[in-house]
Amino acid sequence: MTAVPGTAALTAAARVLAEPDGRGGTALPVLAGGGPFALRRTLGEGPGAHVVLIGSMAAPLGGDRLAVRVELRPGAVLRLTSAAATVSLPGPGPAHYEQELTVGADAELDWSPEPVIAAAGSHLVLRTRIELAAGARLRYREEQVLGRLHDWTRGGGPGRLTSRLTVRQAGQVILDQQTDLGPGAPGWDGPACLGGHRAVGQLLTVGLPAPTAPAAGDAALMALPGHGAALLTALAPDGLQLRRALAGRQGS
Template identity: 40%
Template sequence: MTSASSPPEVRSGLPDFARTDTTGPRRRTHRGSFLCHAVIATELRDGRTRISRLRADTPLSPRPTIASGEEPYIRGGDAARIRMSASAAGPVGGDTYLLDIHVREGSTLLIRDVGATLVLPGPHGESSRWVTRLRVEEGATCVWVPEPVIAAAGCRHHHVIDADLAPGARLLYREELVLGRHREEAGSLSAHLSVRRGGQASVVQQIDLGPAAVGAGASSVFGPNRALGNVIVVDPDGAPGPAAAAPDAASAVMRQDPACVQITAVGQDVPELRNRLDTAMGLLGEPWAAPGPRPWSAIPR
């Protein structure tokens, strides 16, 4: 992957729906939907992490913040901190959001959200897309703990996370995907998660859920559940925890390669999902497992 400051066409190895080029400015299509592109880049300067580039593109609004209270998996305080916020509702059907994140050599980036992302149907029945391209260089660390992505009734959304890590990079990524708001019919959500380390695939996962996904409601696939979550931990010193474990029938811990472990869980709502993810992370041991309703601890440096 090239630098986030010069975004290329999304690589051809991704699904067709993930391919987009946003080298130009944000623009509105003829039907009123948005095509927007935001960029976050960090660098290590004079021994401290600095934000080297920050591009907001309505409605994607990354904002720098300072350390505040207990932070997830950050040791020593040296990190660039970003809060993602939305300056407009969406994405709405027809919208395409592209987020490029580039964590340069030796730097540390912590990304959090201000609130959940609510994906809404558009007036013309089109699909929406959110594509995030993450590059983490040698000796760099990215900690990304977003709030849930909620697929509202009637939406058709494609959610893509494409991470390219150097062999000595560290990553902690936790996602929560939810079908519908409280007492609402589910929207349709297609989620693609890929993580490469040193150019080799560690995680490639494609999940299609909701009314548009044939068979997704079967008991062997998603059943009565409405929430799905993943935790990806990549540590060049070796993946923590057991090689494989199933804390219960609705969650699993899987070592994908010597440096990467993946946790996947489902739940009938967000609290149930979070409890299962937290329980599974407890199997990883310190410093990945931590007390409290959501596991905030320190990442090894």
């Protein structure tokens, strides 16, 4: 962890390395966090490891540069969750948050953290890169909420969230999308984008049962060009309804 000269901003990173332990389970030879990141292994079911990402301080603030890097070696199984939502807060300029996820052959990653919330006056630039080897399995849930409840009730509105997600499978790009939501982003609240909703999320599966096709509502299920890859995207008025929409449509 380092401080950016001349500001109160931070540069910090967390790293997780998972590998088979030789006894049918998954070991974590690297579990390291700094700054706002604390990582804890918890008891889980089955052969996989379960890591919880805990925010040890308010972050990201404008100007911060944060990164989370997760690598699964071939055959490892890992579930990563978080203890609370990630709330971006105002500061001098946008905050930058990078997520790099690498999943080896026959490894399985379940990425299911709590939502990212863009508080009023903030701007978070979120960049996620996922590299999947042939035969890797992935369940990736992403939830984004514009503004906290009291931001809206006090007339502050949302912050801005610029997000890009790139997924490669066996070296080939199967998904590369960018969204720019919140004040300052062109047309973000119009009918072609959020259409008055305040929460957007997606559930990406690769090599696992795909989400079920939505019967109705503001959601869409797409087959991706990769092998066994599907993407469910949903909009909702708030984070709770978004979670229900995604949780109720997972494949069995």
